[in-house]
Amino acid sequence: MKNIVAVVGVRPNFMKIAPFISEIAKYPEDFKAKLVHTGQHYDYKMSKVFFEDLDLLKPDYYLGVGSGSHSEQTAKVMIGFEMVLEKEKPDLVVVVGDVNSTLACALTSAKLRIKVAHIEAGLRSFDRDMPEETNRQVTDVLSDYLFTPSQDANENLKREGISSEKIFFVGNIMIDTLMRYRDKAEKNKIKEDLGLIKENYALLTLHRPENVDRKDALTQIFSAIEDLQKRIKIIYPIHPRTKKKIEEFGLKDEVGSMKNLILTPPLSYIEFLRLMLEAKLVLTDSGGIQEETTFLSIPCLTVRNNTERPITVDIGTNIIVGKSPEKIIEEAFHMLNGNLKRGEIPPLWDGKTAKRIVEILIRRR
Numbered sequence: 001m002k003n004i005v006a007v008v009g010v011r012p013n014f015m016k017i018a019p020f021i022s023e024i025a026k027y028p029e030d031f032k033a034k035l036v037h038t039g040q041h042y043d044y045k046m047s048k049v050f051f052e053d054l055d056l057l058k059p060d061y062y063l064g065v066g067s068g069s070h071s072e073q074t075a076k077v078m079i080g081f082e083m084v085l086e087k088e089k090p091d092l093v094v095v096v097g098d099v100n101s102t103l104a105c106a107l108t109s110a111k112l113r114i115k116v117a118h119i120e121a122g123l124r125s126f127d128r129d130m131p132e133e134t135n136r137q138v139t140d141v142l143s144d145y146l147f148t149p150s151q152d153a154n155e156n157l158k159r160e161g162i163s164s165e166k167i168f169f170v171g172n173i174m175i176d177t178l179m180r181y182r183d184k185a186e187k188n189k190i191k192e193d194l195g196l197i198k199e200n201y202a203l204l205t206l207h208r209p210e211n212v213d214r215k216d217a218l219t220q221i222f223s224a225i226e227d228l229q230k231r232i233k234i235i236y237p238i239h240p241r242t243k244k245k246i247e248e249f250g251l252k253d254e255v256g257s258m259k260n261l262i263l264t265p266p267l268s269y270i271e272f273l274r275l276m277l278e279a280k281l282v283l284t285d286s287g288g289i290q291e292e293t294t295f296l297s298i299p300c301l302t303v304r305n306n307t308e309r310p311i312t313v314d315i316g317t318n319i320i321v322g323k324s325p326e327k328i329i330e331e332a333f334h335m336l337n338g339n340l341k342r343g344e345i346p347p348l349w350d351g352k353t354a355k356r357i358v359e360i361l362i363r364r365r
């Protein structure tokens with residue numbers, strides 16, 4: 001029997017851990033898994049609603065770390081997580097993604113000489129201005145199992161000197177969740193509630209510090225949105241970080257005055273998937289949404305200068321547009337004029353990633 005502790009902390013972690021938890025539960029003789037929620041995200045709409053949507057059981061431990069500076073948040077997770085590890089004495093800790101909770105739990109485990117598995121290993125933006133890049137590099141160097149979503153990730157890891165024996169190309173675990181919940185999303189009523197017509201609206205999300213923590217950057221992006229909403233209705237669920245910044249920078253009236261920009265609170269997984277399924281295009285600075293739109297064949301404009309998910313650009317529907325309003329508008333109008341980027345689904349984004357991961361863990365027991 002192998003004891004596993006799996007970790008979540010923020011909104012995009014829940015859809016990555018859910019398929020793993022449900023797959024590992026099929027082998028009660030081999031594995032016992034406990035779930036730890038660090039509490040990095042804590043609002044109902046950033047956390048609990050995802051447990052409900054994704055049929056996740058209540059976590060076994062909730063560390064309640066909340067918000068704070070990077071060091072404060074990372075340190076609080078480490079202190080709380082060390083106590084869990086002392087009590088549970090697991091054989092393996094499973095972390096996902098690239099957030100502060102991922103790094104903190106990988107580091108705590110490595111210090112106690114507990115093996116770490118990283119799901120979504122090897123992604124690199126090559127941009128240390130992004131806090132996630134540090135989290136990715138440190139987590140990967142500490143991990144014993146590196147489960148990658150695409151071959152480019154394998155190449156990155158090998159280049160950094162990580163032994164090929166630890167690297168497993170298993171595909172994209174978020175796609176397991178998307179495929180599992182697609183039917184449920186199709187029945188969700190949010191599209192009707194917002195009065196939307198298929199392919200007559202765009203979806204917008206923004207939360208990266210590089211875009212939303214600086215007034216000049218945020219103002220520039222909104223100047224592009226101002227033009228774009230004259231052409232197409234835009235649905236914009238606001239991340240709490242961005243909401244705070246819009247208020248702090250005195251941009252609330254300006255954003256609120258755009259007639260065709262529909263502001264909503266953060267949406268649940270099922271609601272957002274419902275809206276993505278029939279959107280004409282998506283504008284985002286999120287990582288996961290670049291992948292989901294590629295899988296769904298929905299055109300995506302990424303409001304960043306780079307991506308750690310180049311496969312979504314190389315063979316998917318993603319275009320990196322940068323942050324200049326002129327470029328955002330040019331590409332968005334180009335798409336609205338019918339020049340939609342068509343793509344293919346990357347290898348092993350097939351709904352069986354969790355199964356492949358668990359099979360590897362069984363073989364290596």
Ligand code: UD1
Binds near residue numbers: 010100132207240244
């Ligand atoms: C974090 C991750 C980021 C991920 C994102 C997904 C890091 C370094 N960043 O960014 O990689 O893409 O989650 O959403 O780990 N807040 C609330 N309620 C909440 C959570 C946050 O109001 O439930 C507000 C707080 O003001 C907080 C701010 O959002 O200070 C930022 O939260 P934080 O967890 O530090 O980072 P995110 O921007 O959410």
